[in-house]
Amino acid sequence: VINFEDKLLVHKNSNPIIIGKNSDEFIISSDNNIIQELCDEFVVLDDDDFCLIDSELSFSYLNKVLKKTLKKNVNIKEIKTTTFMESEILEQKNLKNIFFDENLKNIYELVNKIKNCNKKIILSAAGTSFHACLFFHYKLLEYGILSQVILASEFENYLDIIDDDFLIIVFSQSGETGDLIRPLKILSQNCVEIVSVLNNRNSSIEYLSKSCVFLNCGEEISVASTKAFGFQIFIIEVISDLLKYNSLKKISKRINFISDNFEVEVDKIFKKVDEIIFNYDIDKVFFIGRNSLFPIALEGALKLKEVSYMHSEGFAGGELKHGSLALVDTKTLVFCLDNNSDILSNAIEIKTRGGIIIGLGTIQSTEFDDFIKTDDLIFMIIALQIIGLKYSLSLGLSPDKPRNLAKSVTVR
Ligand code: G6P
Numbered sequence: 001v002i003n004f005e006d007k008l009l010v011h012k013n014s015n016p017i018i019i020g021k022n023s024d025e026f027i028i029s030s031d032n033n034i035i036q037e038l039c040d041e042f043v044v045l046d047d048d049d050f051c052l053i054d055s056e057l058s059f060s061y062l063n064k065v066l067k068k069t070l071k072k073n074v075n076i077k078e079i080k081t082t083t084f085m086e087s088e089i090l091e092q093k094n095l096k097n098i099f100f101d102e103n104l105k106n107i108y109e110l111v112n113k114i115k116n117c118n119k120k121i122i123l124s125a126a127g128t129s130f131h132a133c134l135f136f137h138y139k140l141l142e143y144g145i146l147s148q149v150i151l152a153s154e155f156e157n158y159l160d161i162i163d164d165d166f167l168i169i170v171f172s173q174s175g176e177t178g179d180l181i182r183p184l185k186i187l188s189q190n191c192v193e194i195v196s197v198l199n200n201r202n203s204s205i206e207y208l209s210k211s212c213v214f215l216n217c218g219e220e221i222s223v224a225s226t227k228a229f230g231f232q233i234f235i236i237e238v239i240s241d242l243l244k245y246n247s248l249k250k251i252s253k254r255i256n257f258i259s260d261n262f263e264v265e266v267d268k269i270f271k272k273v274d275e276i277i278f279n280y281d282i283d284k285v286f287f288i289g290r291n292s293l294f295p296i297a298l299e300g301a302l303k304l305k306e307v308s309y310m311h312s313e314g315f316a317g318g319e320l321k322h323g324s325l326a327l328v329d330t331k332t333l334v335f336c337l338d339n340n341s342d343i344l345s346n347a348i349e350i351k352t353r354g355g356i357i358i359g360l361g362t363i364q365s366t367e368f369d370d371f372i373k374t375d376d377l378i379f380m381i382i383a384l385q386i387i388g389l390k391y392s393l394s395l396g397l398s399p400d401k402p403r404n405l406a407k408s409v410t411v412r
Contacts (some may be wrong), residue, residue: 001239008295012045015410016176016204017052017377019043026053027282030176032202033219036072044202071201071217074100085222085307085399086391089385090380092230093262096255097216098238106213107235110169110195111242114145117167120191121147124155125171126179126409128302132171132197132232134295152179159186168194173220173228176202178410180373184208197235199228206266222400224306226385228379229299237377267377269383272372274389279370280356282333285312287384288320288346289337296377297337300384308391317346330354335387337380339365360384 003009010017010028020027020039035042045051076094079087098107114121120159121140123133130151137149150158152170162168163267168187170180175198188208191193196205199215206212211343241251285304289297292318301314315324317336328334333357339361347357347367359368360380374380392399 004328006055010045010051010053012047012049014047014178014181017045018202019045019053020096026104032200033073044207046207063268072217073199074216077188083222083389083393083398083400085224085226085385085389086220088220089382089389090266091218091227092382093259094217094233095231095258095378097218098214098231098235100216101214103214103216106211107238109211110341111195111239113167113195114140114143114239114243117145117163119167121145121185122150122158122162122168123147123170124150124152124168124180124183126152126177128299129171129173129177131299131302132229132236133169134298135233135292136169136171136236136239138292139236142240143243145372152177152183154276154284155180155183159183162187162192163190166192168192169197170194170205170209171232172196172203172205173199173215173225173232174408175200175205176408177205178412180205181208181410182412192312197232199231221407223402223405224303224388224399226303229385230381231257233296233381234378254376258376261375262378266377266382269372269374269379269386270371270390273383273386276358276370277387277390278374280333281331282356283311283331284327284333285310286324286328286332286334286350286355287312287314287337288317288334288343288350289314289341290317290343290346293343296381296384297335299381300335300337300387303385303388304391306402306405307388308395309399309403310391317343321347321349323352325349328353328355330356332356333358335360335384337361338369339363339368380402 016030018032018035021041022037022039022210076091079090081087112312129393133149137147140147179202194209195211196209197213217227217231222230238251287297287300298314301312304312328350334350334355334357336357336359344367356369359371360374372383374383389399
């Protein structure tokens with residue numbers, strides 16, 4: 001933005017710019033949530049658009065006219081707690097919001113695309129959203145579809161082999177992750193079909209996509225993503241049920257179960273996590289899961305390291321024996337997701353080397369030193385998020401603003 005003969009000249013180059021107007025001011029911002037609250041009219045700039053604003057508060061575009069109605073983000077009633085991270089964890093009660101507005105139609109469209117797809121499917125995202133992609137990959141396998149999951153920061157290496165024979169599905173809470181935007185710009189110029197699963201409306205990735213599904217979980221403020229992950233996983237569960245049963249019956253029951261039992265279940269998890277974190281003298285934490293719980297284990301580890309700076313790693317249970325088992329000693333705490341015989345055999349390998357095993361899931365096991373009961377995957381995810389939150393707070397840290405990290409990363 002530059003001052004130019006009493007006028008403001010605004011130019012957009014890669015990072016998002018939205019200009020809002022109300023009766024007595026213009027607001028120029030990269031964050032459409034602010035503009036939504038304060039303005040009645042908006043314009044979303046595309047790359048290389050110029051806009052001139054004069055002191056009479058009139059504005060004109062120097063190249064094309066771009067008036068777009070700003071689509072509203074969903075407002076979720078805020079729950080007052082001392083940290084945004086905690087209130088956002090609790091806001092996962094509102095899962096039915098994924099059906100808000102026209103989103104069910106968007107979800108059906110994506111399901112039909114997948115059903116009738118004779119294209120190769122690529123899934124891509126960064127950070128927490130990448131773990132959602134990996135979870136989607138396992139769910140598509142259950143339906144007999146093999147997809148390729150690519151880290152957003154590695155996506156550019158694949159561009160030469162991607163043509164219109166591919167369907168690209170990306171996940172992003174913010175819709176502004178630079179590592180995704182760069183390859184998507186090239187792919188959209190080459191007319192490759194892009195479908196995105198986003199939370200923030202009017203984002204750069206929305207405008208690069210042919211169609212979108214929205215999380216509708218409300219604005220996420222805490223740097224470490226929590227509710228967006230719960231909503232991403234749940235949207236994938238909806239898609240997967242529609243692919244398998246062509247019905248929303250099962251998933252609606254689950255939504256009711258989660259929302260009816262939410263306070264009681266989450267309260268129990270909070271108490272149990274409080275007990276556990278002061279019980280053991282540890283210096284590293286592992287999370288293990290198999291199949292679709294592998295990405296959930298990765299996310300548990302990411303959450304903990306992001307907000308507590310503790311050394312934590314997530315593993316596919318079966319992979320431990322190929323190297324990482326060497327790290328296990330009596331100061332290793334391992335969260336074991338589920339208790340099927342395969343993951344239990346991995347837990348036993350850790351236990352015999354002195355590690356402490358905490359089970360998460362529906363059923364206790366004699367191999368567990370402690371157990372957090374979680375009767376739905378969403379409660380398991382919430383338990384992992386609470387583990388991160390509680391460790392962070394117990395170390396006197398601020399979970400909302402972890403050192404060295406940013407909510408939306410637009411740089412390479
Ligand atoms: C940053 C944030 C992470 C987030 C990742 C991807 O690294 O700190 O919490 O998971 O970006 O963000 P996105 O908005 O694309 O989901």
